Amino acid sequence: MKHISIVATKPGCGKTFVLTNLFNKSNLQNKVILAPTNKAKQEIIKRVSSEDAARVFTMTEFKRNYIQLQHKEGEKLYTDFYTTQSKYHDYKKAYNIFIDEYSMFSKADIDDLIEYFPIINIITAGDINQFSPIPKDFVTLNADNSVVYSNDNMPLDFHDNGSVSDLLISKQIILDKSHRFTDSKLIELTQAIKDANAQKIVSLISKRLTSAASAEKYLQNTMSIAYTKEKCILLNSFVDAEDRLIVRKNDFLHGFYKGEIYTAEDLEQSFRKIKNCMRFEDNKTESDFEIWKKAVFKKAYAVNAHKLQGSTIDMPVVVYFDDLIKSKDSISAQDALRFLYVAVTRATHFDKLSFVADNYELSILEEILSLAKPMKDDFLKDAIYCDSSNVDYDAILAELDDSLSEEALEHYKSNWLARCKNKVERSDKGKKHKSTKQYPQEWIELAKTVSFAKWKEITGAKLSKTTFTKMRKGEL
Numbered sequence: 001m002k003h004i005s006i007v008a009t010k011p012g013c014g015k016t017f018v019l020t021n022l023f024n025k026s027n028l029q030n031k032v033i034l035a036p037t038n039k040a041k042q043e044i045i046k047r048v049s050s051e052d053a054a055r056v057f058t059m060t061e062f063k064r065n066y067i068q069l070q071h072k073e074g075e076k077l078y079t080d081f082y083t084t085q086s087k088y089h090d091y092k093k094a095y096n097i098f099i100d101e102y103s104m105f106s107k108a109d110i111d112d113l114i115e116y117f118p119i120i121n122i123i124t125a126g127d128i129n130q131f132s133p134i135p136k137d138f139v140t141l142n143a144d145n146s147v148v149y150s151n152d153n154m155p156l157d158f159h160d161n162g163s164v165s166d167l168l169i170s171k172q173i174i175l176d177k178s179h180r181f182t183d184s185k186l187i188e189l190t191q192a193i194k195d196a197n198a199q200k201i202v203s204l205i206s207k208r209l210t211s212a213a214s215a216e217k218y219l220q221n222t223m224s225i226a227y228t229k230e231k232c233i234l235l236n237s238f239v240d241a242e243d244r245l246i247v248r249k250n251d252f253l254h255g256f257y258k259g260e261i262y263t264a265e266d267l268e269q270s271f272r273k274i275k276n277c278m279r280f281e282d283n284k285t286e287s288d289f290e291i292w293k294k295a296v297f298k299k300a301y302a303v304n305a306h307k308l309q310g311s312t313i314d315m316p317v318v319v320y321f322d323d324l325i326k327s328k329d330s331i332s333a334q335d336a337l338r339f340l341y342v343a344v345t346r347a348t349h350f351d352k353l354s355f356v357a358d359n360y361e362l363s364i365l366e367e368i369l370s371l372a373k374p375m376k377d378d379f380l381k382d383a384i385y386c387d388s389s390n391v392d393y394d395a396i397l398a399e400l401d402d403s404l405s406e407e408a409l410e411h412y413k414s415n416w417l418a419r420c421k422n423k424v425e426r427s428d429k430g431k432k433h434k435s436t437k438q439y440p441q442e443w444i445e446l447a448k449t450v451s452f453a454k455w456k457e458i459t460g461a462k463l464s465k466t467t468f469t470k471m472r473k474g475e476l
Contacts, residue, residue, distance in 0.1 A: 001119050001120065001121065001122060001401075001404075001408075002120075002121045002122070002170040002171075002399060002400050002401050003121075003122050003123075003124070003169050003170050004022075004121070004122075004123045004124070004169075004170060004171045004172075004173070004396060004399065004400070005102075005124050005125075005169045005171070005172045005173065006018055006019055006123070006124065006125040006126075006173045006175065007125075007126065007127075007128055007172065007173070007174050007175065007379065008125070008126070008127045008128070008175045009128070009129075009174060009175065009176045010127075010129075010176070010178045010181065010190060010194075010345075011127065011178060011180060011181060011190075011345040012178040012179055012180025012181045013127075013175035013176065013177060013178050013179070013388060014175060014179055014388030014389075015100075015125040015126065015127065015175055015388075016040075016043065016044065016047070016100055016101075016125060017047070017388050018125065018173070018175065018388050018391055019033070019098055019100055019123065019125040020033070020044060020047040020048060021391070021393060022098070022123060022393060022396060022397065023048060023052070023098050023123075024047075024048060024049070024052070025393050025397065026096070026397055026400070028096040028120070028121065028400065029094075029096070030094060030095045030096060031055060031095070031096040031097075031098065032055045032056070032057060032062065032095060032096075032097055032098065033048070033055060033056045033057070033098040033099075033100065034057055034058070034059050034062055034097060034098070034099045034100070035056065035057070035058055035059070035100045035101065036058065036059060036100070036101045036104040036105060036310075037058060037257065037258070037259050037260075037310070038058055038257030038258075038259075038260060039257070039259060039260050039310070039311075040058075040100060040101055040310055041056055041057065041058050044056050044100060058257075059105060059109050063109075063112060094117075094118040094119070094120050094403065094404045094409070095117050095118065095119055095120065096119070096120050096121045096122075096123075096400075097113060097117070097119055097121070097122045097123070098122075098123045098124075098125075099122065099123070099124045099125070100125050100126075101125070101126055101127075101130075101309070101310055102124040102125060102126030103126040103127060103128060103130050104126070104130065104309060104310075115415070117412075118404055118408065118409060118412040120400075120401050120402075120403060120404050121400045121401055123400075128375070129194065129338065129341050129375045130309050130338065130341070130342055169380060170399060171384070171396065171399050172379055172380045172382075172383040172384065173383070173384050173386065173391070173396065174379055174383050174384065174385045174386070175386065175387070175388050176385055177387045177388070179388065179389075180312065180348070181345075183348070183349045183350050183351075185204070185350035185351075186344070186347065186348075186349060186350040186353070188204065189201070189204045189205075189344055189350065190341070190344060190345060192204060193337060193340050193341045193344065193375075194341070194374065194375045195374050195375075196337055196369065196372040196373055196374045196375070198365075198366045198367075198369035198370040198372070199366065201340065201366075201369060202362050202365060202366045202369075205355045205357070205362065205365075206362060208350070208353050208354050208355055209354070209355055209356075209357060210318070210354045210355070210356055211356070212322075212356050215318045215320075215354065215356050216235070216238050218316075218318075219235060219238055219239050219301045219302070220239055220241060220243075220244075220301060221315065221316070222301075222315060222316045222317065222318045222354075223301075223302075223303065223308075223313045223315055223316070223317050223318070223346070224301060224302035224303070224317075224318045224319075224320060225302070225303060225304070225305055225308060225317060225318070225319050225320065225343045225346065226302055226303075226304055226305075226319075226320040226323050226324075227304065227305065227320075227321075227323045227324040227327065227331075227339050228304065228323040228324075228327065229304055230323065231302070231304075231320060231322070231323035232302040232303055232304050235301060235302035235320075236298070236299035236300075236301050236302050239299060239301050242264070242299060243263060243264035243265075244261065244262070244263055244264070244299065244300045244301055245261070245262050245264075245267065245297040245298065245299060245300055246259065246260065246261045246262075246297065246298060246299075246300035246303060246307070247259060247260045247261075247262075247296060247297060248295075248296065248297060248298045249295070249296060251296045254270065254274060254296075255270075256296055256297075259307050261300045261303070261311075262297075271289075271293075274289065274292075275289050278292075302320075305339050305342040305343050306342075308342065308343075308346050309342055311346060312346065312348065313346045313347060313348070314348060315352075316347075316352045316353075316354065317343070317346055317347040317352055317353050317354070318354045318355075318356060319340075319343045319344070319353065319354070319355050319356070320356045321355065321356065321357045321361050321362075321365055322356070322357070322361060324336060324339060324365075324368075325361050325364045325365060325368075328364065328368055333368050333369060333370075333371035333372035333373075334372050334373065336365075336368050336369060336372065337369060337372040337375070340369075341375070439471065443455075443459055443461065443471065444471045444474075446458060446459065447468055447471035447472045448471075448472055448474075452465050452468050455468060
């Protein structure tokens with residue numbers, strides 16, 4: 001398996017532009033692009049042909065659609081081992097996988113891809129300086145509130161001697177010229193952050209200070225960025241309007257995906273259709289619509305930095321430090337530095353940035369940042385440095401493999417069959433331990449003639465409807 005790594009050393013270098021160009025120019029079979037969010041997915045779809053749009057997925061979609069299918073098919077097909085073997089090559093294709101915003105995926109995500117899919121080539125693109133993901137299911141806290149990851153679910157690390165999540169890099173393309181950042185002051189501040197120059201960072205920030213009262217007065221016309229979710233909730237509560245909303249949880253039915261930000265104008269037509277559907281199809285009222293809306297959306301005048309990764313904000317950006325400073329005993333200096341990097345690089349000009357802090361908070365911020373290490377650029381010795389406008393796509397594509405060797409396919413095949421076998425055996429083991437509780441015959445006969453409610457009333461039994469249905473079908 002070949003791994004081509006495209007690394008942006010700063011925002012606006014055109015990593016997605018280069019990745020999608022490679023995708024479009026390649027003649028690779030079974031190629032797909034994976035994005036961390038639906039918003040990123042939609043941006044990629046704009047850059048590929050209408051025919052290839054169906055090959056763009058979020059990681060969640062791809063894993064849900066393909067890995068779960070393999071579990072289901074594997075259990076079914078394993079009942080006839082030889083049939084499984086003969087159908088294997090038709091059923092299990094080898095993939096060429098392109099991944100955008102690679103640093104936003106966990107090691108577990110990439111391990112799933114490697115485990116479940118024969119991969120011919122993997123082409124990744126990412127900004128090495130953004131936040132790593134924190135998979136909630138695999139994170140615990142020490143007594144001092146410092147984060148501890150399980151070994152198998154560490155965030156991806158671009159600085160592990162040229163390897164990422166155990167994927168050796170075959171070729172590394174370094175994009176070191178930003179086409180979006182042209183403001184000299186913003187470039188200077190970004191570089192100071194990358195260098196972990198605490199004194200210079202604070203000096204530049206102090207030129208764009210504003211008071212909390214002033215910032216809160218203009219919340220509706222700015223994008224406020226805070227470190228914690230709690231601070232964002234507090235700031236959003238100061239605004240009565242709801243003309244800027246963020247999706248808090250996926251609603252696949254209506255096409256709303258977590259993390260997407262909308263204006264009231266964007267949502268007007270969609271909300272009208274949803275209200276009409278609720279009224280005419282589900283016989284629901286306006287209050288039902290409001291309940292649905294509150295469950296799916298929340299205000300987005302203040303958003304934490306994690307949710308804004310990959311976004312460019314055209315309106316003024318206000319960065320709050322008080323919640324970060326209050327958390328100084330539970331966060332690392334490196335995380336504070338990455339927060340600043342993400343928050344600052346969402347803006348398009350230095351004059352559109354404001355920072356809410358007083359002199360005391362600035363001194364604490366400088367103290368925290370003085371412990372941070374510079375953001376490293378320790379790339380492979382033979383890495384190719386270039387501008388996104390003059391990438392030699394033919395040379396990169398020439399590095400890729402056309403197919404997997406028979407040996408590699410056999411390796412994937414045997415692993416896949418072993419997983420199918422284990423799944424079937426676990427399933428059979430579970431069946432052997434199912435309850436053998438006996439129910440009165442009259443209950444079983446009654447279940448075949450009356451409704452569940454009537455059956456419960458007559459028998460007085462406190463059983464589930466599932467058990468009742470099995471009685472009715474004669475499965476108990």
